[in-house]
Amino acid sequence: MKTKILLAEDDPDFGMILKQYLELENFEVSWFQNPEDVAPLLHNDFPFQIGILDVMMPNIDGFSLAKMIIKEKSNFPLLFLTAKNQKIDRLTGLKIGADDYIPKPCDPEELVLRIKNILKRTLPATTENQIKIGAFSLDTTKLLLSHPNGNNRLTIREQELLLYLLKHNRTIITRDNILDNLWETNDYFTGRSLDVFISRLRKYFNSDPEIKIQSLRGIGFEVDFPTN
Structure with missing residues (x-):
């Protein structure tokens, strides 16, 4: 079964590139150019395994969207895309509960590696849960x-x-x-x-x-x- 990714990115060119590349890597991608379209899904069936959120988006920025998601899905893994270099932006995302960030423009191969690392749950040398x-x-x-x-x-x-x-x-x-x-x-x-x-x-x-x-x-x- 393919991993389902929620991609929130308002840039049409960059979003299309990411979606196509991730689909080539056998992910299933639902791309939202308007982050407001994600909100209604939180109260229904939420089929995604990970979210990739651009920080700078209109109406609802990536941080605000992350807070909305984590409020409803507290253990949902998130990765931020940010074009900013300020430390406060990246640390803000981590404090919200995101698992990682990657600066834009990003190397798609690096993005895939980071996604796989986040999804991989490392267990200790024991079979006990x-x-x-x-x-x-x-x-x-x-x-x-x-x-x-x-x-x-x-x-x-x-x-x-x-x-x-x-x-x-x-x-x-x-x-x-x-x-x-x-x-x-x-x-x-x-x-x-x-x-x-x-x-x-x-x-x-x-x-x-x-x-x-x-x-x-x-x-x-x-x-x-x-x-x-």
Whole structure:
């Protein structure tokens, strides 16, 4: 079965190029030039597995559309297309809950790789779907981090990062290794993206003082997850 992509891009030329290329890569693409057309679908059958949103669109910008989608579909993976270079734009998207971004004009091959990386849910070296982390329980099939005081639905990128940290529990993990393995690129913006996701995980685990994600200046992180 083909992966169904929601593409929101108001540029007719760029949108057509992306749609045709993604379809050649065996994706099924629903292209919306007017982001307002996406809103009615959120309350009905929403058949998509991932969304690609241009940041700068008329009437509803990509950030506003992302908030609308995530409000109804909290674990829906999103990737932003942005022609802007300002750091605030990219970090805003990540804070909203997007899994990745790619600057325009983008290399279609790179876009496909990023889509596949987002869709790929990395599992630890175990066949279990339930992983105990202190007082928390992670359901990797539902991207659900459960705790007696409340639950959090993770994005795919958050779960990928958490599982990577769990694989390297009680060791020192360099920033370069995380970025090379999960983002497959290492620059200023991906480094800042990593910081955003680390902050999110710390917030989720804030109620358990035994869980530690410690920053090591100039090196990376040292984590301590009680797993039994």
